[in-house]
Every structure is written in C-alpha cells, then in structure tokens.
Amino acid sequence: MKCKILSFSEIYEMMRHLSEKIKSSDYSPTTIIGLARGGWIPARLLCDFLGITDLISLKVEHWLETGKTKNEATIKYPITSDMNEKNILIVDDITDTGKSLIAASQYIKTLNPRKIKTAVMQYILKSECKPDYFSEKVTDWYWFIYPWNWIEDTSTLIVRLLSDYEDKKYNLKEINIGLKNLFGISWNTNELKYILNLMSERNQLELIKSSGKIKYKFKTKKVIKL
C-alpha cells in the first residue's frame, strides 16, 4: 500500500488553489459546512481564502451495517438552524468512496438551503460522487496522511507492520525501514519515537526496555478509527 505524508504547506497551497477555482466559477457561497473531522482544517482555511465567516460543522459517521459488507454513512449531530437563505459549500479533505459527501449533501438538502455545492482538496477518481470543486484529481491511488492525521494514520500503519510478525521485537531503525518498505513513508527519528511512545500510552503496542535499549512489539489490532 502506497502512502504519502502531506505537509501543512502542501495543504495550504491546495486550499489556495481550490479557492481560486471556486472564485472563478459563478458560485458565491455564504456558508461553509466542514465535515467532522477530516474537513475541519480545509474548511477553516477556505474561510480565510474566500472571506467567509459563517462556518458550521457536520459529523458524518461511517459504520458497518450488521450482515453487510458495505460501509454506510450517517449524520451524528443534526443541524437545527435555519439554512433557507444560505448558499452552502460542503467541504471535506478527500472524497475516496464518496459516501461522506453524498450523505452530507442529502442531509443538507432536507434543510432547504438556497443552493448546495461540494468542495474537496483531493478527489479520488473512483469516488461515487464527483465534487463540484476539487484542488487535485487523484488517478494513482495513495493513502494520503494529512497533518491532522499524522499520529492516527502512522499508528495504524505501525500496527499493520508489527502484526506481520506478532512475536518479533522491533527496534526504532527496523520500524523506520519497515514503514519505508511497506508504505513508502519516512519520519524523522524524534517524530517516530514520539508516535511510538504515544502508541505505548494508548496500549496499541508493547514497549520493551531491556539493558538500556527500547524495542517495540505487536499488541493489538485495535486502533482509533474514524
């Protein structure tokens, strides 16, 4: 699985690019709805690029319906305020399956705003939903690791790495090499140590200290998921 770590400056430039595309269209959003949690940072940056102060959150949750293999999306916290006069722009970080954008759009439609459009940073071509605006069209699939997911996503990848040999004790260097070989990513030593310590605090791996050296071992497949 190929992964790519994105930096804050890459995010900022993608959002600037997205804002230019929106401005050059004929749509003038009055209100940005950022999807929680992935859309929050893109949505907030877009407020500054577009000069929009009306910012609302919508939490779309994904769950596996009993007996089905299909991932469904539902709204967690309903919006109760009047949307009648608003031109809505729904914002998310990425549309991969498209389910979040579809669920959010259908829900917002029931609140009868004047207009609804959707915008994402990255649009993965196989998405069921083509957003009205996107900064980048992704034809070559990657798991993109955004700054607000650096810890969560890297933890997930480290668990996958360690679970390949559940009894093996890895040192820092071996984990770095494993992340590079399996997923194509690398962190600097301090950042990786920080994430591994956090994972130990969260019982996501076993931290073994012996004769002054630290090793890491598989513990559980349970990690925080969206």
Add this chain to the structure above:
Amino acid sequence: MKCKILSFSEIYEMMRHLSEKIKSSDYSPTTIIGLARGGWIPARLLCDFLGITDLISLKVEHWLETGKTKNEATIKYPITSDMNEKNILIVDDITDTGKSLIAASQYIKTLNPRKIKTAVMQYILKSECKPDYFSEKVTDWYWFIYPWNWIEDTSTLIVRLLSDYEDKKYNLKEINIGLKNLFGISWNTNELKYILNLMSERNQLELIKSSGKIKYKFKTKKVIKL
C-alpha cells in the same frame, strides 16, 4: 501595535505541548468542542494528539450591544444533542478578553455534561477567564496572526496602514516597509501581492495601474471581522 505572524509548525508544537499538559493532568476528555472559527484548527490537531474522535463545533459571536461600549458574546448555532455522559474540553486559539470561553462554558453547562474544562493555545494574562489548560502564557501583548487568519488579519492591518494617508498611492515596497514599521511584520513579495490582489477583489482597497506599475490606495475601513 505589535503583531507576530505564527507558522503552522509553531501552531503544531504549541498544540503538542498543550496535549502533554492535558495528559499529565487527571482529566480525560471524551469530547472536544472547538469554538468557531478560531478554535477549529487547534481543536482538530488536539483530536490527533489526544486520540479523540468526538468533535463538535460551537459558534460564539461577538457584538456591540446598543448604547454600550462593551463587547458581548452569544451562541449562534445551539447544540441539540445529548451531552450527559461526556467529559467536555472546550478549545479555542487564544483567550484575550475571555468572553468567548466564558460564554461557551456557561452555554455548555446548561447541556449538563459530566465535566467541562477549557484549553487554549495562548492565554493572555489579562483575560477575565483563566483556562484550565494553555500552551503559552502571554505577558507581553501581541496581535498574533495565525495561519487561518493570515489573509484576514493582514488585510485589516493594510487597511489601517493605508488609512493613515487616505490620498497617498503606495507601491508594494512602501506597504512592506509600512507593515514592518507600524506592526513589526513582513511577508514575502509574492504573498503580499496575493493578499493585495484579494483585497482589491473584495473592494478593500483601490488598485491603480499606470504605465505598467501598480499602486494601492485607501478605499474603505470595512473589512471582514469575526
């Protein structure tokens, strides 16, 4: 007026520091409430540092009550969901007067969560409200310009600069020098040009082209405010 432009990496390190302070206390928040709009990016980063998925927005608005000089804070979009079992952490970027944090805390209290605590990146010592957690205590007042306000805040400062001599036509270099002298900030040329063009699109200044050169002139004091 002294200003300071903060970078994404400074924000990220402040939020990491804030998360360490929260973890070393005896409080385990289950839910983060990010104040719109300033608290959104800090709140989202804190989710990753603390491993929290339950993220809610609360919009606190500031207004000048008729006949009063005092700035009041009110809640724009009410929260209608059950908060009974939640340990709330209210998150904002900065507490300056303290009014946002006080209004948010009072409001959340009416929803009867299990516990409420507050956390900010920067705590200005004169704030009426001392947050439970802060990354940095500010004793020497600055106007901090965060990445999600780079454009809005810089626009406000440029309007102030231009309004000192309403008839003067400034070139790019003069604006750069003015920002440095009056506010102690500097942007690189491309970024400043980008902001000045945006301000022209938004009718916040007059852009004058004559014999291939561009100058900028005061137009209005009206800029986007929180």
